[in-house]
Amino acid sequence: MAARDSTRRRKAASRGRSPLPASILALNSLRTRPMLPGRTRRGPTSVGAKADMADPARHPTRRITAILLGAGLVTVSQVEDAVKRQRQTGRRIGETLVELGAVSEVDIGCAVARQLEIPFADLRPDMLDQDLVRSFPEVLLRRVQAVPLLRTGRTLAVALADPTDTEAIAALAEAAGLALEPVAATAIDIVRALDRIFGAAPLPDLGREGGDELAILRSDRPGPRLLQSHLAAAHRAGATEVCFAPHPGELRVQHRIGGRTASVGVEPPAMLEPLLACLKTWGGPTLAGDESFASGTLAFHAGVERLDVRVSLLRVRHGVAVAFALEPDEPLRPLESLGLDPVDLARLRAEIEARAGLVLVTGPPRSGRTTTLASLLHQTPLDRRRVLAVGSASTRWPRADMVVDLPTPGVRLPWGRWAVAHSADVVVVDGALEGDAVIDLTASATAGRLVLASTDWCDSFAMLEHLLARPEGRAALASRLRAVVQQRLVWRAEEEGLANDYAGVALARRCVGEVLVVGDALREALRGGASAERLHAIARAEGMTSLAEQVERGRAAGEIGPTEAARGLS
Numbered sequence: 001m002a003a004r005d006s007t008r009r010r011k012a013a014s015r016g017r018s019p020l021p022a023s024i025l026a027l028n029s030l031r032t033r034p035m036l037p038g039r040t041r042r043g044p045t046s047v048g049a050k051a052d053m054a055d056p057a058r059h060p061t062r063r064i065t066a067i068l069l070g071a072g073l074v075t076v077s078q079v080e081d082a083v084k085r086q087r088q089t090g091r092r093i094g095e096t097l098v099e100l101g102a103v104s105e106v107d108i109g110c111a112v113a114r115q116l117e118i119p120f121a122d123l124r125p126d127m128l129d130q131d132l133v134r135s136f137p138e139v140l141l142r143r144v145q146a147v148p149l150l151r152t153g154r155t156l157a158v159a160l161a162d163p164t165d166t167e168a169i170a171a172l173a174e175a176a177g178l179a180l181e182p183v184a185a186t187a188i189d190i191v192r193a194l195d196r197i198f199g200a201a202p203l204p205d206l207g208r209e210g211g212d213e214l215a216i217l218r219s220d221r222p223g224p225r226l227l228q229s230h231l232a233a234a235h236r237a238g239a240t241e242v243c244f245a246p247h248p249g250e251l252r253v254q255h256r257i258g259g260r261t262a263s264v265g266v267e268p269p270a271m272l273e274p275l276l277a278c279l280k281t282w283g284g285p286t287l288a289g290d291e292s293f294a295s296g297t298l299a300f301h302a303g304v305e306r307l308d309v310r311v312s313l314l315r316v317r318h319g320v321a322v323a324f325a326l327e328p329d330e331p332l333r334p335l336e337s338l339g340l341d342p343v344d345l346a347r348l349r350a351e352i353e354a355r356a357g358l359v360l361v362t363g364p365p366r367s368g369r370t371t372t373l374a375s376l377l378h379q380t381p382l383d384r385r386r387v388l389a390v391g392s393a394s395t396r397w398p399r400a401d402m403v404v405d406l407p408t409p410g411v412r413l414p415w416g417r418w419a420v421a422h423s424a425d426v427v428v429v430d431g432a433l434e435g436d437a438v439i440d441l442t443a444s445a446t447a448g449r450l451v452l453a454s455t456d457w458c459d460s461f462a463m464l465e466h467l468l469a470r471p472e473g474r475a476a477l478a479s480r481l482r483a484v485v486q487q488r489l490v491w492r493a494e495e496e497g498l499a500n501d502y503a504g505v506a507l508a509r510r511c512v513g514e515v516l517v518v519g520d521a522l523r524e525a526l527r528g529g530a531s532a533e534r535l536h537a538i539a540r541a542e543g544m545t546s547l548a549e550q551v552e553r554g555r556a557a558g559e560i561g562p563t564e565a566a567r568g569l570s
Contacts, residue, residue, distance in 0.1 A: 064094045064112065064164060068103060071111040078102040094162065095187065105186035112163055113184040121159050123147060123189040125196040136175055137265060138198045143229040144168035147185070147193045154178055159185035171268070226271050227278055231309070231324060233264075240326055240366075246272055246319030272319050279322070284311050287320060297406070325366075335375045338368070340485075341545065344515035348483055351517060352380045354450065355425075357482035358441055361454045362463065368489040368511050369454040370396060370430050376452050377428055388422060390415045391430030400428065412437045416445030429453040442467055442476035451480075460486040460516055461532035461539075468529045478527035486547055487513035488568040490560050512554055512568055514547035 065082075068074045074097060082096040094108050113120035132148050133141070141147065145161035146168060156178040160168065163182040173180050234242045234255055241256035244267070251267040280286050285296035292315045297308055310325040335345055352359055359376065361369045374396040377387070382399055389397035390404045390413060397403055402422060406413070412432060419427045426449065433440060433455040441453060457463035464484075467473040490510050518526070519542040525535055540546070551568050554560035560568070 064108065064162065067111050067115045067164070068097070068108065070115065073107055073111055074102050092162070092187075105188060109184045109186050116163055116182070116184070118163060118182050118184055120184045121149065121189075123159060123185050123193050125193045128193055128197065130197050133193075133197050136172075138194070139229040139233045139265070140171060140175055141194055142232075143226060144171055145187055145190050146172055147190050148176075149183060151178070155181055157181045157183055159183045159190060161185060161187035161190050167268075226267065226275055231326070234324075234326065242324045242326070244272070244275065244322040246316065246321065248318060251319075269319070272322075275322060276313075276320060279311060279313075285313050287313050287315060291315070333371060333375050335379055338372060338375060338513075339511035340487075340513045340515065341550065344513065344517075344545070347517045347543075348376075348485070348515055349379060351482040352376055352450070352452070354482060356448050356450055356480070358446060358451050358453070358477075358480045359482050360441070360460075360484045361452075361487065362457045362460055362484060363487045363489075364458050365456060366489065367487055369487065372485060372487060372511070372513075373428060373430055373452055373454055377426070380426065380450065380452070382426065385425035386423060387426045387428070388415075388419055388424035389428040389430075390418075390432055391428065396430075397428060406431045412440075416440060416443050419449060420445050424449065426450045426452070438463060439467060439470075439473070442470070442473045446476070446480060458486075459532075460484045460514065461536045464526070464535055465532040468526065474527055474529050478523055481518050481523075481526065483518065484516040485513050486516070487511055488547070488551075490551075490554075490564040490568045510554065510559060512547065512550050512560070514544065514550060516544050517542070 065074070065079050069076065069079065078097065078100070079093075082093055082100055082102065085096050085100060094105075097103050098105055098108070109120050112118075128147065129150070132151060136148060144165065144167075147159045149157040149159055151157075156172075156176050158172055158180055160182055162168065163184050169180060169182065230242055230244075230253060237255060237257065239255040239257045241254075243254045243256070243261075245252045245254065246269060249269060251269050251272055252263060253265045253267060254261050255264050256262075276286070279298075282298060283296075284298050285294035287294050293313065295310065295312045297310055312323045312325070314321045314323075335349070336342070340348075348359075351357070361372045361376070363369055370391065373391075377389075377397065377399060386402075387397075387400040388402045388404070389400035391397070391406050402424070404413070404415070404418070415427065415429055415432060418424075427446075429451065431454065433453055435456065438455045438457060441451065455463070464477065467477060488511070490512055516522075516539050522535065522538045522542060525538050530538075536546075548569060551560065551565050555562060555565040
């Protein structure tokens with residue numbers, strides 16, 4: 001019975017194929033039967049000109065389920081089951097029907113080709129025009145699941161997993177600047193072809209551990225596919241940030257690599273709404289009512305590698321700007337590789353060998369504080385000591401016995417109570433001491449422990465003066481404070497003449513830091529609640545080199561350019 005059913009389906013799918021042009025069962029037949037120059041169909045899956053696809057209402061979509069039902073390949077009950085399953089997996093409806101065994105990918109391809117009167121191609125990667133394929137952005141081709149096949153005059157033949165997807169066709173037409181002749185193909189053939197040409201680099205999987213890494217790109221929902229493809233491309237390019245900025249008539253996409261911003265593409269403005277809906281579905285930040293700003297964190301997996309993605313939403317004139325800050329799981333770096341002064345490093349090492357005390361790393365956001373904290377912990381003797389780490393970049397603390405992920409950057413947590421309850425000997429706090437929350441460092445929970453912590457204060461002495469305003473703060477700092485590192489992360493171009501040219505600029509990170517090590521005179525000044533100016537003068541007398549002096553040294557040595565020097569002191 002099953003065999004007769006399968007035969008019936010194949011016959012139903014093959015009846016009535018269009019003779020213009022003839023059905024294509026192999027890429028070779030497409031090459032020997034080129035499409036006529038200038039020939040254009042005005043059906044729902046053909047684009048005669050870019051302007052034609054500007055109004056999707058003129059090209060009503062024929063859903064794959066309707067085509068399969070009309071061809072007698074699936075039943076209403078099977079479609080209903082697939083819809084239920086789709087809600088659980090987020091995959092495309094066609095892929096879900098294949099997963100449930102209702103149809104095969106070839107069944108779907110043949111049925112769609114017959115209904116839309118377009119060819120069906122059996123893609124063979126060795127016969128593809130790789131130069132033609134590479135002339136399109138990989139992100140676009142993977143997102144819409146398409147492979148360019150043949151260009152003839154002003155017409156481009158393109159294989160699509162879903163030729164009913166008018167958004168995909170519009171995006172391809174915009175990129176090509178040509179009339180399109182859609183060709184049906186199976187999704188698996190398209191993925192294999194793209195992997196053969198671009199390489200099968202693992203795509204990140206947002207929002208969950210493991211799972212099918214291509215599931216989101218195959219989803220019927222445009223938001224997940226858009227986000228997945230752009231974050232995958234940014235990760236491969238080594239970008240630290242992806243920004244979607246709405247402008248009149250377009251959604252601009254930018255990457256930040258090495259402190260420089262580059263425009264990498266433009267998406268239709270209509271993609272902003274599904275992008276925001278996708279973030280909401282995955283537990284990301286949302287803007288409610290009249291809110292103008294929101295932020296949060298998402299998990300981001302590239303194979304076995306985990307990254308923490310900080311997401312920020314900002315309401316702007318033409319919509320909502322969305323920024324994704326990628327924090328890759330970088331290898332631990334030795335202290336001497338950070339760029340701090342060698343003399344300061346020697347003094348700093350002596351302080352972290354203490355059994356108890358406060359060592360602080362301060363600076364503005366994205367100044368490399370987390371990297372410095374991780375290096376300090378790696379350098380700290382931990383024999384028979386229990387370590388509690390609290391922070392968003394949880395993968396930076398491999399030596400910690402207990403790690404608590406920070407749910408949202410800047411959130412205030414009762415980490416001191418946790419440290420006491422679990423008898424932690426060493427505590428690392430990263431991202432939970434912003435602004436006034438730094439006062440938590442003076443609580444009794446920090447006594448008798450080594451605390452390595454970061455905060456966003458940009459002036460060490462202003463921070464100390466703020467903490468000294470209370471008697472308990474003066475007593476705590478005088479007895480526990482050991483060192484404060486005030487740092488900036490600056491970049492320099494290693495090739496001259498490329499200040500305004502993004503492509504080809506090789507950048508090197510350079511950490512510039514003011515390392516304050518507390519001596520006897522400074523400790524007495526802390527006990528007496530001295531002013532910021534007085535504390536600064538004593539620190540200079542005890543051998544501290546100010547941040548301004550460190551930046552000037554780097555500029556004079558040619559290690560820091562004048563623009564970065566000014567930015568580092570701003």
